[in-house]
Amino acid sequence: MKFIKISLLAIFTLLFSSCVDEPKKSSEYTMTADAGEDRQVKINETITILGKGTTTDKSELSYLWEKGESTLATTALFSYTPTVVGTDTLTFTVQHNDGSFLRDEMNVVVTETRVKSTIPTISQSKIDTYLNAVNKVRNRKQTCGSQGTFLATGKLIWNEKLYNSSYEHTQDLVLSQTFSHEGSGRESDWTGTALGKASLLTERVESYGYKWKMIGENLGAGTNIDTAEKMVDGWLKSDHHCANLMNPEFTELGMVLIKDESSRYTHYWTQNFGKPR
Numbered sequence: 001m002k003f004i005k006i007s008l009l010a011i012f013t014l015l016f017s018s019c020v021d022e023p024k025k026s027s028e029y030t031m032t033a034d035a036g037e038d039r040q041v042k043i044n045e046t047i048t049i050l051g052k053g054t055t056t057d058k059s060e061l062s063y064l065w066e067k068g069e070s071t072l073a074t075t076a077l078f079s080y081t082p083t084v085v086g087t088d089t090l091t092f093t094v095q096h097n098d099g100s101f102l103r104d105e106m107n108v109v110v111t112e113t114r115v116k117s118t119i120p121t122i123s124q125s126k127i128d129t130y131l132n133a134v135n136k137v138r139n140r141k142q143t144c145g146s147q148g149t150f151l152a153t154g155k156l157i158w159n160e161k162l163y164n165s166s167y168e169h170t171q172d173l174v175l176s177q178t179f180s181h182e183g184s185g186r187e188s189d190w191t192g193t194a195l196g197k198a199s200l201l202t203e204r205v206e207s208y209g210y211k212w213k214m215i216g217e218n219l220g221a222g223t224n225i226d227t228a229e230k231m232v233d234g235w236l237k238s239d240h241h242c243a244n245l246m247n248p249e250f251t252e253l254g255m256v257l258i259k260d261e262s263s264r265y266t267h268y269w270t271q272n273f274g275k276p277r
Contacts, residue, residue, distance in 0.1 A: 029057035033102035035092035037209045040109040040194075046081040051104070053094030064093040082110040085196055087203060104277075107206045111194030119167045127158050130255040133228035134271075137236060137245060144242035153248040161210040162254025162272040168204055170256045170270040173219070174263050181217055205272065216244045216273040221265035228255070231269045249275050 034052045041047050053061045053076065065072040067090055072078060082088055088108040095101040135155040143149045168190050169183065176184035183189035183199030191207045192199035199207075201217050218241045220231050235241035244250070250273040258268050 029055050029059070029096075031055040031061075031094065031096055031100070031102055033092060033094035033104045035090065035104040035106035038107040038109070038206045038211055039209070040111065040207050041082060043085055043110050043112060044081060044083060046079050047108075048077065049080050049090070049106070050077045051092040051094070052076065053102075055096060059097050061097075062095045064095070066091045066093070080108065082108060085110050085112055087206065106211070109191075109195070109203065109207050112196055119164050122163060130228050131156060131158060131253065133232045134245065134253060134255070137232055142236065142242060142246050144236075144246060145239035147239045147243035150243070150246035150248075153246060154251070156250060156253040156273070159210070159252035159254055159274060159276075161208040162205070162252060162274050163256065164208040164254070165201075165204040165210065166254040166256040166270040166272045167258075169199075169201075169217075169219075170258045170268050173221070173268050173270075174258050174260045177264055179219065179221065179265075181219065201272075205274070210274060211277040212274050213277050214249050214273075214275040216247065216250065218244050218269075218271040218273075220269040221267060223266045225267045225269065226257075226259070228257070231257075231267075235271075244271070244273060247273065251275050 032054045036049065036051060039047060039049070049065070051063060051065065053063060055061060062074070063076045064074055065078060067088060072080065072090065080090070088110060090106050090108060091103055092106065093101055093103050138153050138155065141149065141151050172184050172188040173179055175188035176186050178184045181201055183192040183204070185192050185198035187193055189199050191204045195203060201215065205212060205215055218235055220234055222234070225231050225234060232245065235245055252274045254272045256270050259266060260268070
């Protein structure tokens with residue numbers, strides 16, 4: 001009997017959104033608030049956090065760091081020691097002496113141990129191949145079934161942090177032989193292992209320091225889906241994945257293929273989309 005490998009396309013989609021204050025503008029000055037990059041830290045380890053605030057009229061600014069309803073500091077620079085595993089969202093407020101203020105947030109991912117991962121460097125030629133495949137379809141109007149019709153939109157640019165989160169999840173899918181947006185919770189789920197649970201997309205992205213307003217993820221796998229063009233074509237045929245590809249709000253991309261002949265689907269793909277804060 002002759003056995004034939006059947007090409008299988010398995011794809012899912014997930015989309016989150018967040019918000020952040022825009023720079024404060026008035027007829028007299030412009031003010032900004034920046035909490036800084038998201039951080040990852042081991043439980044009970046002390047880190048130094050520095051927020052930045054500016055105003056074009058050179059007035060004196062006051063600062064406030066909070067976690068929930070608790071005040072952490074009233075200076076831009078302070079030391080923080082987390083005591084519980086999870087993700088701590090810290091709010092940074094910059095206040096002008098006229099009473100107006102702006103807020104920004106940063107996430108501190110608190111883990112039992114440091115996440116140890118080995119992520120290979122991706123070549124510029126492969127980055128170009130992935131971006132060209134995606135931007136080619138974004139350059140044309142696309143009909144995404146139940147998600148409606150999308151006009152041609154702007155090109156995505158490469159983001160190394162989104163590549164890192166995409167790689168982590170792809171190798172987890174291959175090694176754990178699972179297929180979900182949620183991490184396996186096993187050793188190959190690096191972020192999940194550090195957190196003591198199965199990882200979520202938000203946690204993986206944040207563990208690499210990506211500060212986002214919006215993120216999305218497309219997953220795909222198939223025995224014969226061995227090029228970016230084939231994978232993108234498959235996503236275009238699925239309403240929600242097509243909508244992710246064409247979403248004009250996304251501006252950045254990380255994308256990964258891992259091939260493993262011994263795995264269930266052979267070729268595993270992950271796309272992480274982002275719009276940074």
